[in-house]
Amino acid sequence: MTTSAPPAIRVDGLIHLYGAAAGDVLALDGVDLRIRAGEFVALVGPSGCGKTTLLRAVAGLLKPAAGTVTVFGGSAQAAQAAHTLGLVTQEPGLLPWRSVEANVRLSLEITGAAADVPALLERVGIARFARHRPGELSGGMRQRVALARALAHGPRLLLMDEPFGALDELSREAIRLELALLWERERPAVLFVTHAVREAVLLSDRVVVMSGSPGRIVEEIAVDLPRPRAEAIDSTPPFIALVDRVRTALRADARAPAPAAPGRT
Ligand SMILES: Nc1ncnc2c1ncn2[C@@H]1O[C@H](COP(=O)(O)OP(=O)(O)OP(=O)(O)O)[C@@H](O)[C@H]1O
Ligand SMILES: [Mg+2]
Structure with missing residues (x-):
């Protein structure tokens, strides 16, 4: 054990290109990200901005064109092998x-x-x-x-790619609560991709906002709301202000024209 524990995720200068019939797609263009052990980070961004690509790189499921990924100080593959990540x-x-x-x-x-x-x-x-x-x-x-x-x-690190995307609002609320309780109890680091801004703020310690193509991180917003959080927190002024900040960051990005993306989120 070193004096300062390595972060759960450390991503530096990540670049990833997909070769496609219609030309190469620059999915990630210089992404830097740190997630501390035990920290809950939500990742939001428009469809096609590279969220899944980033998650897959962190999970060691794709080899980036450039840049580095470490998970608790080792390679993503080592973390997979040691079942450190879920x-x-x-x-x-x-x-x-x-x-x-x-x-x-x-x-x-x-x-x-x-x-x-x-x-x-x-x-x-x-x-x-x-x-x-x-x-x-x-x-x-x-x-x-x-x-x-x-x-x-x-796992000490949970990677979740829109896990509740297909659920109705009530099921979603119930499973979100389970996740929050589980996180309070076991404190894994979490990287949680969602399209729902309210959900991102409700669950996380920090919201990371990605921009459209090419994929970059444009803003990181600390969510300093007390825990545990009841759903009712969403009507309080600090919560509303945070949701607003995330929406503004997403909107600021929307001025850049995005390529036509499939409607499926
Ligand atoms: N296997 C692939 N081959 C070619 N291009 C790909 C491939 N996978 C993703 N892309 C492209 O890379 C970009 C990023 O895709 P990615 O799936 O990471 O986006 P996303 O942010 O997860 O989107 P969504 O919110 O819709 O899930 C998109 O432009 C997409 O078209
Ligand atoms: Mg995706």
Whole structure:
């Protein structure tokens, strides 16, 4: 243990290009980002600005054209291998023929790690559905399974790519609360991508705003609201002011014409 612990995420000068038929796409153009251990950071930005690309680079799933990524001072691949990180994508990606319990157990089987799966299911509120197949669950329940799977190894870093995007407002509120409680209890570092500005402010210690193509970070806004936060905090003046600041940063970016992006968010 060194005197100053390495940050959960350290990204320096990250550049990433995708080769596409219509020409190269500069998805990330010099992104620098630090996330401390135990810090909850929300990442917002217009569709196509490079949020998923950034998350994938942090997870070690793509090799950037330039720049460096370290996770707790080591490589992203080392963090993957050590199960330091948990990834939740927009699509839960569950195996339809396996039960909820078996889906969560799968990643443990692959790695030979041990975890109390029933307790895990209890924690995310789906213990009653342990023997159900994913097809028998609602979208919100499937997201809970995906969250349980990401938590199975007790990750110190959670990467979440619009995990609640497909949910109705009530399910979303419920699972958001679970996530907030879980974070309070276990304090993983979190990088949470969302399109919902209110959600970003509600959950995070800091909101990072990305600009459209090419992807850059244009602003970082500290969210110094007391915790734990009830949903009702959203009618208080400090909350409203923060939401406003994030919206303004997003809007400032909108003056640059964005390329036509698919409507899907
Ligand atoms: N596999 C790929 N091949 C070519 N271009 C890609 C690929 N993946 C992403 N891109 C392009 O890179 C840019 C960034 O994409 P990315 O998926 O990171 O955006 P995003 O911010 O996550 O968007 P959204 O909010 O819609 O999920 C976009 O212009 C996109 O078209
Ligand atoms: Mg994305």
